Amino acid sequence: MERRAFYRNGWLPWLLLAPQLILVLVFFYWPTSQALYWAFTLEQAWGGGNTWVGFDNFLAIFADNKYWATVGRSAFYAIAATGLSMAVALILAMFADRALSGTKLFQSVFVWPYAIAAPAAGVAFRFIFSPEAGLIGAVNQMWPGIWDPSTIGWHALAMVIICHAWLGIGYNFIFFLAALQMVPRSLSEAGAMDGARPFRRMLDLQLPLIAPTVFFLLIMNIISSFTDSFGLIDVMTEGGPIGATEVMVYKIYFDGFKGLDYSGAAAQSIVLMLLVISLTFVQFKWVERRVHYN
């Protein structure tokens, strides 16, 4: 049976929606339309005027090798951070689900990292991973020069990915735990009686049954790694040694605010928005087919 809410007063639903609509209009649609306009023109920094150039800005960034390197780097960052974060969270959730004594404590503790603001975590991790002064930097005492995120690009990238994944573990953990606890105990017990070991039970029973949650978290994590990575990167590496940690969102900030190239940055942000939209679309179309809802 379809359920609908009927309002006698025609204005009331709009009034109730108004705050949310205004927020979305002011903070999303207005800036986005402005960025769209700037992406097709050459905008002067102090706002004196602009010149229409059509698709020139887009062609310029697509012709730029460094831009494609940034896109590839962002994709790698997304996959690595998402995979790491979800894998660790899943394992922790599986352990916490087993209801052994003391798991209640872990259930609350594992969420805490999510409450930490990215810049704060960034500063802490930058110290931990610092080659000269940090805790991890102690390995440099034994093998000098083996860990140096200030000059070796992929060290810096690994450091930022690990930090981003760490921050996301709490969020993923809570969802995984909730999903696992919705799986009926009788199924796991039946599997155990048939001789399936915990690993087998996880692969064949639990994973397929929590698939909707996995799908949801996949989307959230990938979007977050494209857009929320800015705070972390700005605090930890500022784009890294020679651009090794420059992801798309950071390049937009740098080109726009430091390089004062507002039009190029606007074009890049339109491309990023389309990329994230299409990723979400792809996920809904193909990945959701394999998800079984009850």
Add this chain to the structure above:
Amino acid sequence: MKNNMLLGAAVMVGASALMSASSLAATKFEFWYGLSGDLSERIQDMCKDFNASQSDYEIVCVSQETYENNLQNTIAAFRANKQPTIAQISDGGVVDLMLSGAYVPVRQLMEENGYKIDWSNYFSGIASYFSTSTGELLAMPFNNSTAVFYYNTDALKAVGFDGAPQTWEQVEDIARKLKAAGYECPIAFDPTGQWQWWEEFSAVHNQPIATKGNGFGGLDAEVTFNKGKFVEQLAWYKKMYDEGLLVNKSKAAGETANDAFVNAHCQMSSSSIADHGFIGKQAKEGMHWDVTMLPVWEGTERTNSFVGGAALWTLKGKSAEEYKGAAAFYNFIATPKQAEWWSTVTGYIPVTNTGYQAMVAKGFYDKAPYKGRELAIKSLTFTPPTEYTRGVRLGNFGAVRKEVQDAIQAVLFENKPVQQALDEAAERSNAILRKFEKTYPGAKLP
């Protein structure tokens, strides 16, 4: 009855508050600057002094932490028509501002408000960066500096070198001797320091950074740093880095170059004269150090170095009263007493000839902690500015600087061939400049 009394009392309080508020008729105007920490406190002191010295105007000084933040925030405020009257804009942000016409030339401002200023009193090496191509000042020079070379006299004496290193040959020799004597870090190298290691190097060796007089002559200038002496200089940095004589020091590496120098971890370093005060205060107990002009290669005819720091720009779109206040403020900070105070509490140098001479006459530069700062003036005025030492006037210069910074880092850390790195940086820089040119079609630099 009681209600009436309470109401009456409230009305009285309200009325008296209103009356006292309207008697504070001083014109308020805002000044946004991009300094933080100790320097920010000094500016706050300066603003308090100005407000206390007269009652017609009240300046409100707001720190935006860094030059970049200040530029971004001022641009955003300008677009929203909420800009301050005075903004401190540094060398990198100048061209966009010039072409936008969003400022009131300082000469015009002072004339309209009846102040007579001797504009030739300002050191031409400082003024040229903020002037038209014909030498008319557009902004008020404020906190100006130049790049200098700091060295640890104890360490240099320990390897048998007396006095100040004047040439890069001497620096190399000292660095080798230091390394052999067991000093781990002869020279601290900040990988983001393209200002002192590239721009200022080019200035004192009279090397062009771009055609058309470093961009002063028009928006169609092209960069030329991939030709000329800087190519060899970068190769020399690479050689020194590989031998461990030039050591990477930055926040990301764990210690900035300045921190390394004050802790005597590194024995030589190059940065702004503005750090002279910081180094003096923070230097390790018992450490002896000194400052000298940037070294040059033997046989070079030294020319003046670029001015660094920022100037005060008056923005358009404010009321005549606020401009009067701004003019009064400029007049205030130009008084000899104020100028001397500013150069005492900070490492910045006096911007006028008479100001400098007055301080020399008083013996200001004769002893510590101020001895050595006069070398910055000497460096800035070594020769009258040539075609390539007036400054750099390139659009989106921040992005060009980043390209050079990336090239330097790629050469040092990723072993990229020097000429290839600089050629690629030059190509990308020229693309940036052409895009900037298209953004301002038909515009001419003042």
